[in-house]
Amino acid sequence: MNDPGAITTLDGLREHLQWAIELEHATLPPYLCALYSLDPARHPEAAEVVAGVFVEEMIHLALAANLLNAVGGAPLLDTPRMLPPHPRPLPHGDRSLELSLLPFGPEALETFLRLERPAPPGAPAEADGYETIGQFYDAIEHGLRHVCDRLGEKAVFSGDPARQVHAGHFRNTAGQLIPVTDLASALTALEEIVEQGEGTARGEVWDGDRDVHHPERDEVAHYYRFQELKLGRRYRRGDTPETGPTGETIDVGFDGVRPMRRDPRLADHAPGSPIRVAQEEFNHTYCAVLHLLEQAFNGSPRLLSVATGTMYALKAQAQALMAMPDEDGMTAGPTFEYVAPELRRWSTGDRRQIVALRDGPYVVYGGVPLRRKRKIVSAGNDALTWKTGEDLETEDTYALCRCGKSGSKPFCDGTHAVAGFDGTEAAVTRPYAELQHVHDGVGISAQRVGELCVHAAFCIGRTRPIAAMLADTEDSDVRSTIMGRIDHCPSGSYSYALERGGDTIGPDLPQAISVLEEEEGLASALWVTGGVPVLRADGEPLETRDRMTLCRCGHSAGKPLCDGTHRKIEFREEGAT
Numbered sequence: 001m002n003d004p005g006a007i008t009t010l011d012g013l014r015e016h017l018q019w020a021i022e023l024e025h026a027t028l029p030p031y032l033c034a035l036y037s038l039d040p041a042r043h044p045e046a047a048e049v050v051a052g053v054f055v056e057e058m059i060h061l062a063l064a065a066n067l068l069n070a071v072g073g074a075p076l077l078d079t080p081r082m083l084p085p086h087p088r089p090l091p092h093g094d095r096s097l098e099l100s101l102l103p104f105g106p107e108a109l110e111t112f113l114r115l116e117r118p119a120p121p122g123a124p125a126e127a128d129g130y131e132t133i134g135q136f137y138d139a140i141e142h143g144l145r146h147v148c149d150r151l152g153e154k155a156v157f158s159g160d161p162a163r164q165v166h167a168g169h170f171r172n173t174a175g176q177l178i179p180v181t182d183l184a185s186a187l188t189a190l191e192e193i194v195e196q197g198e199g200t201a202r203g204e205v206w207d208g209d210r211d212v213h214h215p216e217r218d219e220v221a222h223y224y225r226f227q228e229l230k231l232g233r234r235y236r237r238g239d240t241p242e243t244g245p246t247g248e249t250i251d252v253g254f255d256g257v258r259p260m261r262r263d264p265r266l267a268d269h270a271p272g273s274p275i276r277v278a279q280e281e282f283n284h285t286y287c288a289v290l291h292l293l294e295q296a297f298n299g300s301p302r303l304l305s306v307a308t309g310t311m312y313a314l315k316a317q318a319q320a321l322m323a324m325p326d327e328d329g330m331t332a333g334p335t336f337e338y339v340a341p342e343l344r345r346w347s348t349g350d351r352r353q354i355v356a357l358r359d360g361p362y363v364v365y366g367g368v369p370l371r372r373k374r375k376i377v378s379a380g381n382d383a384l385t386w387k388t389g390e391d392l393e394t395e396d397t398y399a400l401c402r403c404g405k406s407g408s409k410p411f412c413d414g415t416h417a418v419a420g421f422d423g424t425e426a427a428v429t430r431p432y433a434e435l436q437h438v439h440d441g442v443g444i445s446a447q448r449v450g451e452l453c454v455h456a457a458f459c460i461g462r463t464r465p466i467a468a469m470l471a472d473t474e475d476s477d478v479r480s481t482i483m484g485r486i487d488h489c490p491s492g493s494y495s496y497a498l499e500r501g502g503d504t505i506g507p508d509l510p511q512a513i514s515v516l517e518e519e520e521g522l523a524s525a526l527w528v529t530g531g532v533p534v535l536r537a538d539g540e541p542l543e544t545r546d547r548m549t550l551c552r553c554g555h556s557a558g559k560p561l562c563d564g565t566h567r568k569i570e571f572r573e574e575g576a577t
Contacts, residue, residue, distance in 0.1 A: 005127045007143025010071065010156060016127060016140055017068035021075055022091040023133065024061040025082055027115060029336040030099050030108070031057065036318040036334075037103035037258040045250045046104055049225045053112075056196050056222070059177055062165050062304065063189045065297040067140075069163040070180035071156055075297040078290045083338040086263045090115075092128050093136070101333060103260040103322075109230055116223040118198035118241070134198050141190050144183070153183050165296060169304040197222045205235050258322040260333035268326070275324050275332045280339075282317045285310065287339045288357065300395040302411060303363075309414030310360055345539025352511060354528065354550075356560045358537040359423040361399040361412035362550065364513065368532055370394050370410070373514040375456070381519050383457045385488060392515070400513070400526060404554035409573050410515045410526070421554060425536045427561040431543050432492075438500060441473030444482060445500040452493040454525055454549050455564035456518070458485045459494055466494065490516060490527045491549040491562065506546050516549075523573040525549035525562035536560060 031054040040047040065075040087098040102108040125138035164179035178189045196207045205224040220235050229252050236247035269276040292307035321332045346355045352366030372389035399412040403421035406413045428451050436447040459466045472478045486494045487507040495504050511530030518524045534542045549562040553571040556563045
């Protein structure tokens with residue numbers, strides 16, 4: 001380890017693994033722009049290659065995060081360092097290689113070939129200013145072995161194993177998403193990254209996996225997949241880097257590619273213009289992905305599927321931009337510019353809150369307790385009370401299903417993206433006091449907002465509804481019954497005071513989220529209590545009240561609030577955890 005640039009300390013190893021995360025991420029925006037510019041029906045070969053490489057780069061990003069977590073680091077992704085202006089160099093790499101945002105075409109293809117270029121035989125490991133990605137990872141491997149020899153494997157791998165992400169957290173993985181806990185698994189993770197980029201044995205075109213799009217074929221490494229597109233011919237067994245591909249011909253073609261402007265910027269368009277608004281929307285979504293990835297790699301691994309699911313929204317937003325002509329006859333495109341947290345529609349901090357993601361789940365911050373509650377009913381199915389069940393194990397930040405289709409309800413598993421969930425929000429945002437209808441009795445003033453009703457039926461009773469009972473409230477037992485029923489109303493549609501205009505009286509509810517179950521196993525809403533703030537996907541806050549109910553069947557007409565539709569569709573929790 002006489003090389004002055006070699007990795008010789010644990011801090012140096014952690015620093016370089018953070019660089020690896022930044023390196024893997026730097027490839028994503030160019031690959032996404034190329035992918036979104038392609039029509040899979042017209043360019044199936046190119047679309048499959050770019051999509052496959054993108055998915056595997058996501059795996060490499062997760063593997064780099066696993067490596068950093070394993071050695072006691074903390075992955076950082078939600079930072080301006082991830083999104084400097086394009087064109088941009090690779091982090092700490094060859095400064096002559098610039099990455100641009102381009103549609104798929106000869107120039108993009110040449111960039112990808114240079115980016116994925118294998119290290120020459122015998123090329124030295126390079127920890128900084130590396131010429132190839134393989135040389136950079138060689139330096140990390142050498143540093144990892146050296147630090148383990150010097151400090152001992154146990155001292156190096158001091159990270160919390162619970163922070164490791166694995167294939168169960170990432171839908172449709174191509175390759176291995178390896179949890180890293182020791183030197184052997186760390187070396188396997190590094191090998192996976194390099195082989196998918198350069199090929200097995202550093203000289204073969206194959207990466208050791210089956211082709212994710214064509215399982216009957218062996219898969220070639222990234223560099224050679226792009227060679228296939230450039231040369232119009234597929235590799236077959238027996239081919240080498242020297243022979244090039246000698247298999248069947250493939251038709252790539254560049255006709256019909258969406259003509260995106262090169263390296264677009266927000267500053268190219270006036271504030272408030274349709275293109276700029278669409279670009280800003282894309283940047284908000286992309287920064288949400290970065291935020292979710294950082295949360296996933298820092299103690300909330302279940303959020304990895306939420307982050308990758310959120311990426312599906314990027315495709316529609318980017319392709320809408322690529323259909324918007326600009327002043328020069330080109331079309332617009334995504335800018336991948338960083339949005340500071342204080343400028344986003346929501347900012348997390350350390351406080352408890354619930355944020356509805358656009359066409360996605362509810363993300364819950366601050367370790368809000370999650371539990372189950374079951375409605376207790378009479379023999380005639382009259383609502384009597386709620387019984388608190390078990391607490392559900394959560395991470396400090398977690399995501400709850402909003403589309404109703406997750407296989408791990410009540411948690412989100414990313415299915416909303418595949419199902420094309422439309423989370424358009426139509427909840428009334430006027431305050432309760434403006435919407436309420438007041439009905440006075442003796443010693444009680446009942447207030448009701450019908451738009452909030454979820455038809456839990458505590459207000460109906462076995463014989464008479466609350467509205468009819470108010471006439472008899474001279475009887476304190478009747479008043480007490482009304483108060484008790486209102487206290488059990490989960491949505492807070494009903495509330496009461498002792499006199500008209502007086503202070504509202506309600507039950508002392510803790511800050512929590514309860515997963516409600518009604519009679520006969522019917523799955524109901526998410527009951528938010530204790531004044532936990534809820535933000536819509538557009539950043540508008542719902543009025544903070546002591547209780548509210550959020551839709552989790554995906555069919556409410558007043559999303560994100562529940563309107564009782566779960567009863568009409570007989571929503572169930574098949575596949576629930």
